[in-house]
Amino acid sequence: MAHNSTSSIPLEKVRIQDEFWSEYIRLVRDVVVPYQWEALNDRVPGAEPSHAIRNLKIAAGEEQGDFYGMVFQDSDVSKWLEAVAYLLDSAPNPDLERVADEVIEIIGKAQQPDGYLNTYFTLKEPGKRWTNLAECHELYCAGHLIEAAVAYAKATGKRRLLDIACKFADHIGTVFGSEPGKLKGYDGHQEIELALMKLYHVTGKDSYLQLCRFFVDQRGMLPHFYEDEFKKRGGTVHFKDLAMSHDLSYSQAHLPVRKQETAEGHAVRLVYMCTGMAELAAETGDAALLEACRKLWTNIVTKRMYITGGIGSMAHGESFTLDYDLPNDTMYAETCASIGLIFFARRMLQLDPRAEYADVMERALYNTVVSGMSKDGKHFFYVNPLEVKPDVCKINKAYAHVKPVRQGWFGCACCPPNIARLLASLGQYIYSFKDDTLYTHLYVGSRIEWETDGQTVNLEQLSDYAWNGNAMFRVNAAKPAKFTLALRIPGWCKGEAVIHIGGYKYTYDPNQVTDGYVKITRLWQDGDVIDISFPMTILRMKGHPSIRQTIGKVAIQRGPFVYCLEEADNGPELHTLQLSERNELTTYFDSGLMGGLQVIQAEAIRTGAEDWGSDLYRSDAISRSKNVTARLIPYFAWANRGVGEMSVWVREST
Amino acid sequence: MAHNSTSSIPLEKVRIQDEFWSEYIRLVRDVVVPYQWEALNDRVPGAEPSHAIRNLKIAAGEEQGDFYGMVFQDSDVSKWLEAVAYLLDSAPNPDLERVADEVIEIIGKAQQPDGYLNTYFTLKEPGKRWTNLAECHELYCAGHLIEAAVAYAKATGKRRLLDIACKFADHIGTVFGSEPGKLKGYDGHQEIELALMKLYHVTGKDSYLQLCRFFVDQRGMLPHFYEDEFKKRGGTVHFKDLAMSHDLSYSQAHLPVRKQETAEGHAVRLVYMCTGMAELAAETGDAALLEACRKLWTNIVTKRMYITGGIGSMAHGESFTLDYDLPNDTMYAETCASIGLIFFARRMLQLDPRAEYADVMERALYNTVVSGMSKDGKHFFYVNPLEVKPDVCKINKAYAHVKPVRQGWFGCACCPPNIARLLASLGQYIYSFKDDTLYTHLYVGSRIEWETDGQTVNLEQLSDYAWNGNAMFRVNAAKPAKFTLALRIPGWCKGEAVIHIGGYKYTYDPNQVTDGYVKITRLWQDGDVIDISFPMTILRMKGHPSIRQTIGKVAIQRGPFVYCLEEADNGPELHTLQLSERNELTTYFDSGLMGGLQVIQAEAIRTGAEDWGSDLYRSDAISRSKNVTARLIPYFAWANRGVGEMSVWVREST
Incomplete structure (x- = not known):
């Protein structure tokens, strides 16, 4: 990690107990993840089959049959495993872990001897690996597998999936790179960049960092890889409705990433890409890359974002359009895109703890993301309109993609497992720290263990922030601990935070406020209580x-x-x-x-x-x-x- | 004609000389019609070829080659001929007439021995005649041919094209009908209904009326013809993007026409259908049919029309959507649809001279229709938005169909020749009469000859209505003539018309106003002058x-x-x-x-x-x-x- 960045509290050191969020996390644990398991196994009556587990079993030689589903069907299993890992991080669950271990064994068997792992190409188009990066999601699926592997290893200490992922990543490293004979290509749907950074952090292997950098640097370079591979494979097209190989901005491949100044194309791809770029910049101190992240961030949040934290102004390509074009009724504003925006915000926060990043994270989280899932955990919004007239949506095709009610599980459902893995890992979004400063980004009731000043400090947060704008922190430390508590002042309260310490009003100096955080440095005593409250003006x-x-x-x-x-x-x-x-x-x-x-x-x-x-x-x-x-x-x-x-x-x- | 209807002044008895409209009519004569002739012959540099004349020549055996173009390509030639006929009606033009006669000869040669006439099926799919009425426009093309033939016969007295049309219509009569062995089908794009009524009026042959009635009555009946023919031809589809065979309301085939209460589906189809229905109802006195026309009219003008007289709230299917759904920026509002609305309005006016019909006719004419053509006569709007942001139209695909500038000629251009035939026949829209009452629907400067009270009355209208709200009428009659001049009071002036006769203010009794027309009955003298003016309040x-x-x-x-x-x-x-x-x-x-x-x-x-x-x-x-x-x-x-x-x-x- 570059020395300016903050670090997250490891997930296993965070326990969420929050009036607002606990119920959603419980839903993920008790409903969404079990339900998704049924869906992945084609056991949800009435739902389009997923076939994702079957694909893996067939590729593993355990069953007979044909591949079925989208070219990125494998990623659903990986996202499920990632969510499972986060749940296991929070609380042991031997039954769930056993099921996950079994799936991991199947994945292991489905992996090809050279490390390659993708059931679509293995079963349906053997010999066509890496011939259609623009459209066919091999690296995207690899990225999700890696994310799952990293999370699962952290949660369980088991290396099996991590080994599979490393073997795959190593294989990818033999295929892609700047060396002669390697492909100069990169993923059509960004994801592997941020995943490789996670893999690098957990393994320390520089080759993963270099591979990530290669993908980031290569994107948008000329001669254009997508055009070349299109010609080379004889002009075949996988997704007929979208000109993915030619509409280069769709996957942000229209310019080298450092030259991109506006958020273009498919919204999820853009924010996933930015997440990877920010992670890479944090690690390498690449100032130009960080500057590109900042420019894209600024363009999104000052010109292309809905007040709900939604992004993606049009249904066609689920894409950004142009500055200040924010139709409330024909937009896409995909749940996954807001989740990706939260990923991006978190990485920017880690790089540079500024409340503006947390403000956007909060906006997307409390509005679009939580709106994305019903209170039964079985119905989801993919599209998040700000204005709906149901009879018009039914008849006027300009609104055909807008659903006035949350939908059941799709055959290949991107948003539900994304909500699951975000909420299951919400503990990672509340705090981050650098040296002896603990930044509070979200006011979510929780308890953490944090190593500082030579000891383990327990910090408890009690919050009714969501409805009443209050949070209370209690320090538990075996001996007095000197550290700085940096409390975010949300943009919406215009700086009017009231702080009490030990029941006494604490008046802070404007100098104590940096980038939207009030910094309170003390030798904290066991039992110290800090209250912060924000005026809940309408x-x-x-x-x-x-x-x-x-x-x-x-x-x-x-x-x-x-x-x-x-x-x-x-x-x-x-x-x-x-x-x-x-x-x-x-x-x-x-x-x-x-x-x-x-x-x-x-x-x-x-x-x-x-x-x-x-x-x-x-x-x-x-x-x-x-x-x-x-x-x-x-x-x-x-x-x-x-x-x-x-x-x-x-x-x-x- | 049923006894309640009014009649038009024959076009050759009308000469338009209007400050606003003459220039547009000149454009049609001097630019649009010659330009279209070049386009039909593929001689417009840079424009997509039409091939329409070539298709006819190939079908006529005069040239070798393949059919090229849309399945309804023939109709472009017919629309051109119809516009030519109206021009010839207004002023002789031997050169133009010679060209038209030559085209008619080619059409004659392209006609099959049994009367069938359609170059697409003759050249490209012989043996598949009448197998895909839902999509393939054979009866639509027949309708346009008939309209051209009727207009050309009226204008020139030449029967050649009329004979061709009658032979084709007679052939259609052998194919379609309620008798055993005949097809129980009807046109996928309405047009032949109104055309058959014109053919009936000009020939007096009852079989054309009966055939029209058959098509009108058959539409939407069960078992559904489109479904049957779809199965019968093995489920082939001509237009892949639109489910014409199954989305029955697209071509208003979802219900018998007498049961339709809302304007659904493709807007042009609906108003063409209504025009035919109104004509049939006028002739037969079919009260239920007239009532259906009224219901559909009322639904359009009170719930589904733009203030510009545009109709068709969505681009998908160029269609109506639902009541009060009138987006200003994503709509279609096709120029042809407003022209069709004018056709419908005129037929309703003939049936029942009420100013509300003329108000809508005027609204569509002075706004959407005239907006449809540039001042050079070579650029046209197909889509008529009420709100445009050009950079958004370029990037946000929800607006991809909206063009911020008028377009050049298309390969198969529906709107330009429709504008041409409407403006070239504008003289038919100004007046209509019943017995000794002359209704003035539009205040367009003109001179007409009208047979009434046993003599020919010349009525001159001088108008600066468009900009100043004034019109002056001068009676020219060899001897005093008793008749009623019914002057429309436009809805927009809220009844505040000021009339002078011979320079003296004429105060009229409320009883003189019927359905928005002030009726002035007099023994008019040669040289009588009537001035009417409307307050041009903003x-x-x-x-x-x-x-x-x-x-x-x-x-x-x-x-x-x-x-x-x-x-x-x-x-x-x-x-x-x-x-x-x-x-x-x-x-x-x-x-x-x-x-x-x-x-x-x-x-x-x-x-x-x-x-x-x-x-x-x-x-x-x-x-x-x-x-x-x-x-x-x-x-x-x-x-x-x-x-x-x-x-x-x-x-x-x-």
């Missing part, structure tokens, strides 16, 4: 004036949550509601609503059609406006009360 | 509150013209402009602007980003708003000053 958020889809509109935010109007509370035709800058907003906790939600009420005006008549357009319209009370709920909780309209942005009179 | 139009895309917005209209903001006048980011209900709107004629345009100026507020900073969203935004003068031009004139943003609907503060 915020009337506006979009940058260049966003044509939000002008004249307001979005309501309170704490980390963005709010929305739903038909269940407000009736249909949500667009007829208008808020006013002058009207009061009130809030209360409705404990009976979906297990408890902080609700916001607003005096609003509703334009009615009562006196309008049958004309479609008129110049002498008498719009009867009446005063109504609008009710808003947090965005993440939408679509839990039947099919109905939803809208985040509401018209506002000034 | 109207602030609002959309029905159920339209989510127009709520909180205003569209400016003056006279028949809907206005728009353009970047050329107002700079980029048009969405940052806001009008106020309280601010004054002024207007002036800018004679230097695109040959002269009435311009509207509005005091407006522009939201600037100067003090905003780099955040994408903020709760403490200081939006600097400054007062600016917005300039609006008529919608039809947009996209003539380079590539730029355009918007019809403007945010409005109340």
Whole structure:
């Protein structure tokens, strides 16, 4: 690690106990991961078969049959194993571990003698390995396998999967590289870069770092590898609808990565790539690469991100479009893309602990990600609209990809296992440290063990941050420990944090605040208690004036949550509601609503059609406006009360 | 003709001389029709070849080669001939007539001995005639041939093309019908219905009426013909992207036409169908059919039409979607669909002279249709957006079909020849009559000869209606003539018409106004002058509150013209402009602007980003708003000053 970076607290040293998040993590453990196991084994009635385990068994010689599924079907098994590993990190589960070990054995048998591992090519297109990197996801699947292997080794101490992954990575290193005779190619869907960095960190083997650097450096270079391989393989195309081999920006291969200044193409690919780049830059101190990460970050968060932390303004290619183009109803804003944005944010935070990174991480986490999964853990959003009119989605094909209710498991489901592995590893996102400074990025109730000042310090966090903006920290240390507690002041509270230490108000100097973190350095005593609270003002958020889809509109935010109007509370035709800058907003906790939600009420005006008549357009319209009370709920909780309209942005009179 | 209907003035009895329209008609005569002739003969440099004349020559045995083009390529030649016929109706042109006669000879030779005529099936799929009505446009092409034939016979008195058409129609009558052994099918793209009615009117042959009735009655009946023929031909599909054989509402075949209450599917198909239905209902007095026409009309104009007279809310299938779903930026609103709406409106007007039909006809004509063609007659809009941001159209695929500039001729260009035939026959849309009442539907400068009260009355109309809302009528009659002049009061003027007769103000009784027409019955003297003028108030139009895309917005209209903001006048980011209900709107004629345009100026507020900073969203935004003068031009004139943003609907503060 380059000396400027912060480090994560190892996952096994973190126990989450949080009013808001524990339930989601429990869902992942008790429902999502077991359910996904059934799905991977084609035992979910009514769901499209996954065939992923079968593919592996066939490749392992244990069963007979043909490959079935997407070219990246293997990655589902790896993501499942990665989530399993994080769960095992948090709590032992011998039954689950045994199942995982069995799968790992099958994976081992499916691995080819030279280390290659991919059931699609092994079973369906033997001899065509590495002939279509632009489209065929071999390196992407390898990356997910490596991530699973690293997580599983950390969690269980077992090296079997790690050995498989290393053998595969070593094989990849014999195929790709700048040396003569090796392919000058790189992955069509970025993932292996960040995975190789993990593998490097866990093994210390420099070749993995070098391979990662090769892939990062090679992307977008001329002559263009995708064009060359396209010609070489005779112009065959795997995905007919997307010109992956030619639309170079789709996989961010239109320019060398250091020259990319705007977030282009498939959103998940971009943020996965940036995650790998940031990790590599952190390790190598490559300033130009770090600068490229910063530029892409800035472009995303200042010009191409939804207020919910969603990214990807169009369905075609699940892609970014251009600055300030943020349609609320035709967008994609894939759950996986927001998860990738969180990965990217975390790596940037590690490089450079600035609250702006954590702010975006929090925005994506508390809104798009948690919205992505239903409270039963079995239904998921892939697309995360900010405005939905269900009957229109059904009929107007411009909205065909937008679903007004969470969907069941897909045959190849990218988002559900991604949610699972993120939430199962949420403990890694709360803190990071550098030397004797502990940065608190997220206010999530938890207990950690941290080695500092020559001893193990236990730090307990009690939080009702989500709804009330409070967190309490308690230090447990055998002897007094000198360290700095750096507490993030979220962007939304505009610096108005109130801190108490041991019950006494703690007034901090502006000099103590660096990049959005209040730093408190002390010789902490066992039992010391630090309270921090943020004013939970209801915020009337506006979009940058260049966003044509939000002008004249307001979005309501309170704490980390963005709010929305739903038909269940407000009736249909949500667009007829208008808020006013002058009207009061009130809030209360409705404990009976979906297990408890902080609700916001607003005096609003509703334009009615009562006196309008049958004309479609008129110049002498008498719009009867009446005063109504609008009710808003947090965005993440939408679509839990039947099919109905939803809208985040509401018209506002000034 | 059923006794309630009005009749058109024959085209050869109408001469248009209008400040606004004459130039467009001249363009059709001098540019569009000659240019299309070059295009049909593949002589337009840089344009995709049409091959339409070559296809006919090959089918006629005059040339060797293969069919090339769309399955409906023949219809381009027919539409051209129809436009030529209307031009010949207005003024002799021996050179043009000679060229047309030559084409007609080729068509005659291409006709098969049994009367069948379609170069696609004759050359490319012989033996597959009538096996794919859902997709393959044979009856559509037949319809256009018939329309051309009827027009050409009327204009020139020559029967050659009419004989060809009758022979083809007779052949179709042997193939389709309720008798045993005949196909129970109907056209996948409606057109032949209205054409058969024209053929019936010109020939008086009842079999054409019966065939039309068969097609109208058969549509949507069960068992479903499209499904049957699909199975019968082994499930082949002609257009892969559209499920024409199965998406029955696409071609309005989801229900018997009398049971259809909403405008569904492909917009052009729907309005062509309605035109035929209305014509049939007028002739037969079929009340249920007329009622179906009224229902579909009402659904379109009160729930599914743009303020510009555009129809078709989505690009996919160029189709209607659902009530009040009128996106301004992703819609299709094809020029041809608005032309079809004008056809439908005219037939409804003939059935039932109500100003509401003429209002819609005028709206479509003065806005979408005339916008469809550039001032050079060589560039055309197929898609007519109400809001355009050119850089977004280039990158965000949700807008890929929206072009910010008029396009050159396509290989198979539907809209340009449709504009040509409509404008060349505009004289048929101005008046209609019943007994001794002459209805004035459009205020277009013209001179007509009308047989009434036992003599030929010449009625001259001088109009500067488009810009100033005035029209003057002068009666020329050898002897006094008793008749009723019914003058339409446009919906936009809210009944505030001022009439002078012989220079004296004429006060009319409310009883004289029927369905939006002031009826003045007199013994008119030679030289009588009637002036009518309408207040050209600048109207602030609002959309029905159920339209989510127009709520909180205003569209400016003056006279028949809907206005728009353009970047050329107002700079980029048009969405940052806001009008106020309280601010004054002024207007002036800018004679230097695109040959002269009435311009509207509005005091407006522009939201600037100067003090905003780099955040994408903020709760403490200081939006600097400054007062600016917005300039609006008529919608039809947009996209003539380079590539730029355009918007019809403007945010409005109340």
